[in-house]
Amino acid sequence: xxxxxxxxxxxARKFSAKIGRLKVPESFxxxxxxxxxxxETLSLLQYWEGRLRHTSLEQDTLTAPELDPLDIPHLLxxxxxxxxxxxxxxxxxxxENVNGLFSRQLTGRYFDEVVPKEPxxxxxxxxxxxxxxxxTLFKGRIILRGREFMDFERLMLPVTRSSKVMLLGCxxxxxxxxxxxxxxxxxxxxxxxxxxxxxxxxxxxxxxxxTPVFA
Numbered sequence: 001x002x003x004x005x006x007x008x009x010x011x012a013r014k015f016s017a018k019i020g021r022l023k024v025p026e027s028f029x030x031x032x033x034x035x036x037x038x039x040e041t042l043s044l045l046q047y048w049e050g051r052l053r054h055t056s057l058e059q060d061t062l063t064a065p066e067l068d069p070l071d072i073p074h075l076l077x078x079x080x081x082x083x084x085x086x087x088x089x090x091x092x093x094x095x096e097n098v099n100g101l102f103s104r105q106l107t108g109r110y111f112d113e114v115v116p117k118e119p120x121x122x123x124x125x126x127x128x129x130x131x132x133x134x135x136t137l138f139k140g141r142i143i144l145r146g147r148e149f150m151d152f153e154r155l156m157l158p159v160t161r162s163s164k165v166m167l168l169g170c171x172x173x174x175x176x177x178x179x180x181x182x183x184x185x186x187x188x189x190x191x192x193x194x195x196x197x198x199x200x201x202x203x204x205x206x207x208x209x210x211t212p213v214f215a
Contacts (some may be wrong), residue, residue, distance in 0.1 A: 029198045031203065032137045035194060037184045038172035040078045041137075041153050047072055048157050048168065052198075055160075062133065062198060064158040064165050069093065076172065080106065081159075082127065084169040088112060089127060092166065097176045101214065109199070119191070119212045126193055130156045130167045133198040140191040143213045150174055151186050158198070 029042075029049045051065035065088040069079055081092040091114070094106035102114055111127065112120055119142075126136045129182070138154040151174040159168040191208045 003185070028198070029134050031196060032194060035137060035139070035184065036153065037139075037151075037180060037186075038153050038177040039180055040172045040177050041155055041170055042073055042180065044072065044075055044079065044168075044170045045137075045155055045157075048155075048159070051159075064085075064133065064160045066161070067159040067168060068161075069168075078170050078172055080169045080171065081161065082111060082169065083164060084131070085110075089167070092161075095171075097173060098169075098171045099183075100176075101171070101173065116212055116214065119210065120206050122191060122210065126195065127156055127167060130158050131165055134195055135159055135198060136193055136195040138191065138193050141189055141211050143211060149211075153177070 021052060027049065029045050033042060036045065037209070048065065048067065051067055052063075055063045055065040069076060069081070070080075075095075077096040078098070080094040080098045082089045083092050084090075089111035091106040091109050091111065099106050106114060112124075115123065125137070126134075130136070135158065136154075137154045138156065141149055141151050141154070144150055148211060153172045155168075155170040157168045157170075159166055187209050189209070191210055193204075193205045193206045193208075197204075
C-alpha cells in the first residue's frame with residue numbers, strides 16, 4: 001500500500017487553521033469513503049488527500065498537489081490523466097483497464113471522441129469542474145455491447161503536473177477492481193455524483209437516470 005501521508009492530528013488542525021478562511025472540510029476522503037465500493041478508489045483517494053494536505057501546508061494556500069502516477073504503481077492500470085488542449089480535454093496517459101473499457105489506446109485521444117454523446121453531456125461538467133478545484137466521486141452502471149451490465153466507480157481529482165493543473169482520474173470496474181472487505185451493495189441504476197468544492201467546502205450530490213451502452 002502506498003504512503004497515504006496522513007497528517008498527525010496536530011498537523012491536521014494546523015492545516016484546517018491555515019485554510020480555514022476557505023471553509024474547506026478536513027477530509028474529502030472521510031466524506032466519500034462510505035460510498036467507495038472498491039479498494040483502488042479508496043486507496044487513490046487517501047493518497048491524493050495526503051498529498052493535498054502536504055502541498056497546501058507547504059505553500060500556505062489550497063493547491064492542487066504535485067503527483068506522479070509512477071509513485072503509485074499498483075494503481076497504474078486504473079488511472080488516467082486529462083489535460084486541456086485548446087478547449088477540449090485530451091488523455092495524457094491512460095492505464096490498461098481504462099483502455100480496455102474502450103478496446104483501444106486512449107493516450108492522445110480527445111475525451112469527447114471517446115465517451116458516447118449522451119453520457120458525455122451529463123459527465124463533462126463534472127470533469128471540467130475539476131480544473132476549478134472540485135473533486136468528484138462518480139458511480140453508476142453501463143452496458144457493454146454484446147456482454148453484460150458492469151458497475152463502475154470513478155474519481156476525478158485536481159493535481160499538478162509540469163506546473164499545469166490536470167485531472168487525475170481513477171476508473172474502477174466491477175470486472176477488474178477489488179471489492180472492499182465490507183463492501184457497499186452494487187450500484188443502483190443511473191449515474192450518481194458526489195462532489196466537493198475544495199475552495200468553499202460546498203458538497204453537492206446528483207443522480208441521473210441513465211444506463212448507457214458502451215461499444
